[in-house]
Amino acid sequence: MEILDVARWQFGITTVYHFLMVPLTIGLALLVAIMQTAWHRTGDPRYLAMTKFWGKLMLINFAMGVVTGIVQEFQFGMNWSAYSRFVGDVFGAPLAMEGLVAFFVESTFLGLWIFGWGRISQRLHLASIWAAALATVASAYFILAANSWMQHPVGVEIGPDGDPVLNSIWALLTNSTVLAAFPHTLAGSLAVAGTVLIGVSAWHLARRHRNSPVDDPDRRVWHTSLRWGGWVGLASFAAVAVSGDIQAKLMFEQQPMKMAAAEALCETEEPAGFSIFAIGDLRDPSCDNIVSVTVPALLSFLAEGDFESEVKGIEELIPAYQEQYGSHYPDDPRLGELAGMPIDYVPSLPVTYWGFRLMIGFGSIAAAAAAAALWFTRGGRVPRWRWFAPVALASIATPFLANTFGWIFTEMGRQPFVVVPNPTGVDGVYMFTASAVSAGVSLGEAVFSLVALTLVYAALAVVELFLLIRYARAGVDGVMRPPWEKDDPPDDDPPASADAGDDGQQKGRDQDVLSFAY
Amino acid sequence: MDLPTVWFFLIATLWLGYFFLEGFDFGVGMLLGIGTRDEKERRVLINTIGPVWDGNEVWVIVAVGATFAAFPDWYAALLSGAYLPVLFVLLSLIGRGVAFEYRGKVDGVRWRRNWDRVIQIGSWLPPLGWGFIITATVTGLPIDVNGDLRGGLIDLVRVETLLGALALAGFSLLHGAVFLALKTDGDIRWRMQRFASRYGALLLLPGAALLAIVQFRHGAAWTAVIAGVAVLASIGALLLLPRGRAGRAFTLLGVMLAAVVVVLFGSLYPNVMPSTIDSMFTLTVAGAASSPYTLSVITWVAAFGTPAVLLYQGWTYWVFRRRISTAHIPAVRVP
Numbered sequence: 001m002e003i004l005d006v007a008r009w010q011f012g013i014t015t016v017y018h019f020l021m022v023p024l025t026i027g028l029a030l031l032v033a034i035m036q037t038a039w040h041r042t043g044d045p046r047y048l049a050m051t052k053f054w055g056k057l058m059l060i061n062f063a064m065g066v067v068t069g070i071v072q073e074f075q076f077g078m079n080w081s082a083y084s085r086f087v088g089d090v091f092g093a094p095l096a097m098e099g100l101v102a103f104f105v106e107s108t109f110l111g112l113w114i115f116g117w118g119r120i121s122q123r124l125h126l127a128s129i130w131a132a133a134l135a136t137v138a139s140a141y142f143i144l145a146a147n148s149w150m151q152h153p154v155g156v157e158i159g160p161d162g163d164p165v166l167n168s169i170w171a172l173l174t175n176s177t178v179l180a181a182f183p184h185t186l187a188g189s190l191a192v193a194g195t196v197l198i199g200v201s202a203w204h205l206a207r208r209h210r211n212s213p214v215d216d217p218d219r220r221v222w223h224t225s226l227r228w229g230g231w232v233g234l235a236s237f238a239a240v241a242v243s244g245d246i247q248a249k250l251m252f253e254q255q256p257m258k259m260a261a262a263e264a265l266c267e268t269e270e271p272a273g274f275s276i277f278a279i280g281d282l283r284d285p286s287c288d289n290i291v292s293v294t295v296p297a298l299l300s301f302l303a304e305g306d307f308e309s310e311v312k313g314i315e316e317l318i319p320a321y322q323e324q325y326g327s328h329y330p331d332d333p334r335l336g337e338l339a340g341m342p343i344d345y346v347p348s349l350p351v352t353y354w355g356f357r358l359m360i361g362f363g364s365i366a367a368a369a370a371a372a373a374l375w376f377t378r379g380g381r382v383p384r385w386r387w388f389a390p391v392a393l394a395s396i397a398t399p400f401l402a403n404t405f406g407w408i409f410t411e412m413g414r415q416p417f418v419v420v421p422n423p424t425g426v427d428g429v430y431m432f433t434a435s436a437v438s439a440g441v442s443l444g445e446a447v448f449s450l451v452a453l454t455l456v457y458a459a460l461a462v463v464e465l466f467l468l469i470r471y472a473r474a475g476v477d478g479v480m481r482p483p484w485e486k487d488d489p490p491d492d493d494p495p496a497s498a499d500a501g502d503d504g505q506q507k508g509r510d511q512d513v514l515s516f517a518y
Numbered sequence: 519m520d521l522p523t524v525w526f527f528l529i530a531t532l533w534l535g536y537f538f539l540e541g542f543d544f545g546v547g548m549l550l551g552i553g554t555r556d557e558k559e560r561r562v563l564i565n566t567i568g569p570v571w572d573g574n575e576v577w578v579i580v581a582v583g584a585t586f587a588a589f590p591d592w593y594a595a596l597l598s599g600a601y602l603p604v605l606f607v608l609l610s611l612i613g614r615g616v617a618f619e620y621r622g623k624v625d626g627v628r629w630r631r632n633w634d635r636v637i638q639i640g641s642w643l644p645p646l647g648w649g650f651i652i653t654a655t656v657t658g659l660p661i662d663v664n665g666d667l668r669g670g671l672i673d674l675v676r677v678e679t680l681l682g683a684l685a686l687a688g689f690s691l692l693h694g695a696v697f698l699a700l701k702t703d704g705d706i707r708w709r710m711q712r713f714a715s716r717y718g719a720l721l722l723l724p725g726a727a728l729l730a731i732v733q734f735r736h737g738a739a740w741t742a743v744i745a746g747v748a749v750l751a752s753i754g755a756l757l758l759l760p761r762g763r764a765g766r767a768f769t770l771l772g773v774m775l776a777a778v779v780v781v782l783f784g785s786l787y788p789n790v791m792p793s794t795i796d797s798m799f800t801l802t803v804a805g806a807a808s809s810p811y812t813l814s815v816i817t818w819v820a821a822f823g824t825p826a827v828l829l830y831q832g833w834t835y836w837v838f839r840r841r842i843s844t845a846h847i848p849a850v851r852v853p
Contacts, residue, residue: 108827
């Protein structure tokens with residue numbers, strides 16, 4: 001094992017893990033902000049209950065998203081110091097901007113929101129959740145801009161020491177890659193939140209409300225949540241598909257090898273078929289033993305929007321890459337066992353091929369589940385089947401899996417590059433993953449870090465799931481004192497900041513649980 | 519001042535903001551174990567920093583992010599050079615953040631005791647680690663011509679770095695106690711007051727030693743003046759504490775911290791990280807900086823972003839300015 005493998009495993013594990021929390025935080029924060037707005041507008045206690053319940057799940061999840069995010073910002077310097085030096089002039093700027101513009105807002109206003117119930121005016125309190133929710137979206141934009149630059153470097157020139165130097169922040173922020181990746185990721189996040197709403201609400205409806213009257217307040221909370229989740233889910237899956245199609249078309253231009261690998265398209269075809277299923281050993285780069293079941297000409301449509309165009313295959317791309325970026329790694333001792341070896345320009349075919357299909361497959365299942373949930377609950381209905389609750393609960397996993405496979409596909413698909421060369425960009429702005437790792441770090445340190453982070457993350461995953469399930473099962477009663485369904489709940493709607501100045505011992509006793517969250 | 523120097527100054531300011539703000543909330547976390555008698559008191563402590571600790575922590579994220587953007591070579595050399603200390607800081611911050619959020623979510627004695635342990639470890643290790651790491655960057659690391667560390671963690675363990683670790687931990691503990699004397703009421707308030715006046719001098723001692731060493735080995739004439747300010751401020755704070763002037767002592771401790779940070783970073787300038795192998799390999803402000811264009815972009819962002827941050831963060835402290843006592847803590851209510 002080499003430090004390169006350890007560093008890659010660590011990056012993969014920590015990033016995939018971080019991105020289990022991130023989409024749920026982004027999606028739920030926006031939905032909670034909308035729920036609270038609905039409560040603010042209508043005064044309907046159902047919306048307050050929704051705000052508090054889903055807000056609680058969001059907070060349990062948010063904590064994990066924050067702490068795993070810090071690791072991301074530090075590990076570039078720790079494990080990938082050569083990368084950090086090479087790209088620092090470009091890549092650091094969006095990270096710093098995320099911190100200054102988005103992350104400060106997010107953490108400060110979320111603190112205000114958690115502790116501000118009854119302490120600040122309702123209007124300000126509502127503004128706090130909106131500020132936090134929009135900041136998570138802005139945060140996603142900056143991070144995706146940084147990532148998109150690795151996929152498609154723009155806005156740079158070669159500096160005096162051969163490293164890329166930023167010459168247009170505007171080009172970086174309006175990179176065609178980020179303009180497609182941002183709506184795709186945002187829609188993916190809302191899809192996650194929508195499916196979570198559906199799954200948990202369906203469980204409550206099926207467990208408790210098969211026979212309760214339609215106007216039962218608790219039933220209304222879950223029914224409304226499910227309908228919201230269904231519509232949000234459907235709309236986001238549509239957006240995911242459209243933005244994904246745009247991304248695929250860009251990828252054919254910007255990273256032809258990644259797209260060919262996603263299709264296990266060995267020979268150039270005209271028109272090219274879309275592979276549904278492949279049999280054979282995908283790891284064999286000679287491609288002789290891959291039998292693919294294809295839809296004729298569909299890949300040409302995905303690539304170019306027509307049914308005739310040629311799509312380049314792996315076999316034809318390899319010599320082109322070799323000619324442009326070299327056939328062997330330089331004989332540099334810092335490259336370890338790869339020094340002087342031939343460069344393998346084909347990403348891991350099983351990972352890219354199946355990653356791409358699993359992303360689309362799980363996304364489609366989740367979309368179908370959202371549509372089915374909407375249909376089964378139309379006009380206030382609650383399904384009576386025994387299987388409804390477990391199936392709905394299980395469907396929660398699907399958008400998470402789709403997101404995960406999507407990221408694994410796109411990041412593994414850019415190998416062996418860490419910064420992928422831009423075919424129409426400035427020459428020389430690319431970097432091999434092998435030359436990106438830290439030279440001053442020992443293998444022992446890197447392994448220790450990988451093991452420690454993985455163990456801590458695994459333990460925390462158990463705790464977070466335990467808490468999420470506990471609070472999800474408890475429902476509204478777990479976050480609000482009954483009888484919460486009355487129009488004027490005694491402890492959840494205290495007057496605006498009248499008590500902010502005094503010592504408020506009496507008030508302090510009556511604070512809602514959320515005001516003293518800890 | 520040229521832009522790299524401006525950013526050197528800004529990054530020092532970000533570290534100062536972090537040590538000032540998260541310093542006292544680390545102190546509160548440390549005191550959770552040694553300064554409380556029962557569950558209600560522990561909840562009082564945690565709730566004094568509840569709304570703000572996460573915002574305080576962002577200061578370090580921005581400090582490190584700004585270092586990446588403005589001085590990529592410094593970022594790469596420091597984080598890969600101080601690999602294990604940085605890793606332990608990270609693990610502690612992970613545990614600490616989750617612990618605050620999860621501690622009250624289940625009503626169980628063992629549950630809370632375990633999270634309390636995580637909070638305590640997570641509040642002791644980061645100030646020790648950051649003190650160590652920042653002193654290492656000021657006094658130098660064995661880095662080669664590429665900025666990569668030659669050797670291992672053991673080469674970083676020196677009198678200065680150990681003093682740096684103790685200095686920041688001691689300061690955080692004291693600042694935390696004074697903060698609690700300001701933010702709580704009843705028994706805890708007077709206990710913290712007594713703790714701060716009794717042990718204040720002892721807790722500041724490693725910082726004083728560090729200051730003296732850095733000043734004599736690396737300092738200039740002007741940093742000596744600032745070091746004098748630090749000494750005067752700390753003496754003032756120590757004199758005010760027994761008289762119950764917690765607010766002024768808190769401010770003076772902040773002045774002292776600022777002065778110490780100025781001395782540390784001021785004696786470092788125009789370097790960002792000296793090489794202890796060969797001064798040829800030393801990373802300098804000019805040499806490690808990003809291009810003028812990148813620096814001007816993030817300068818614009820910082821020029822608008824930083825005042826806004828100060829305003830709304832300051833405002834949250836104003837919103838949650840009330841003292842908290844055990845009488846305010848409601849009964850536990852969890853599903």
